[in-house]
Amino acid sequence: MFDGLAVFSRHCAGRCRAEASHAGRRLLEDALAALQVRPTFLDFDAPFRPLADQLRAGTGLHLSISHSRGTVALALASGPVGIDVEVLDQDRNWSGIADQFFSDAEAIALRQIEPGARRRHFLQSWVMKEAYLKTFHGSVFGDLNRAVLTRGELLVTNMPGCIDRPPIAHLCETSEHVYGLIGCVPTPGLIKTSLGHTLSWRTLPVTFLPP
Helix, strand or coil, X not given: CCCCEEEEEEECCCCCHHHHHHHHHHHHHHHHHHCCCXXXXXXXXXXXXXXXXXXXXXXCCEEEEEEECCEEEEEEECCCEEEEEEECCCCCCHHHHHHHHCCHHHHHHHHCCCHHHHHHHHHHHHHHHHHHHHHHCCCHHHHHHHEEEECCEEEEECCCCCCCCCCEEEEEECCCEEEEEEECXXXXXXXXXXXXXXXXXXXXXXXXXXX
């Protein structure tokens, strides 16, 4: 059985949710085959949450999936895992979103960044927050600021029910997308990437803060 952390990503031609969902299911099938995991009991037409529960119950593998314009990405791991991807080519009021969702300190820090660099900084922070929430099944409205990316380091406040094994954090950026990845695996730093994009991941130091 696979023991580690594997990431798979490929282009997705469709932009609507149904097309992205279909692409994600096909990617999952191909990813499991690449890892030589062939669970015949999986219902690939089921919603992703029940599908992930089936996979974990039958193989011990944890699943996380994300899609953004033109790309679908998923992570499979022998421990809790979360992945998020965002497209870089988007224009929003990043400071306004940070004021609504980020901590006061993060929002103030974002406003102090040169306007042309705010998008990249915001999206790097956002994908790491989302990946952390997916790993520990947190809520955007209650737990988003338990993970803070600052100066290349991920500061986290442990969530209720968190497993004892500390998470490892990875950040990846291509010309079109930014990816955040959190994994709790027995072999830190082990990442296999195939099936489309070749991604170069940067490992981030993780520091736990008191609750």
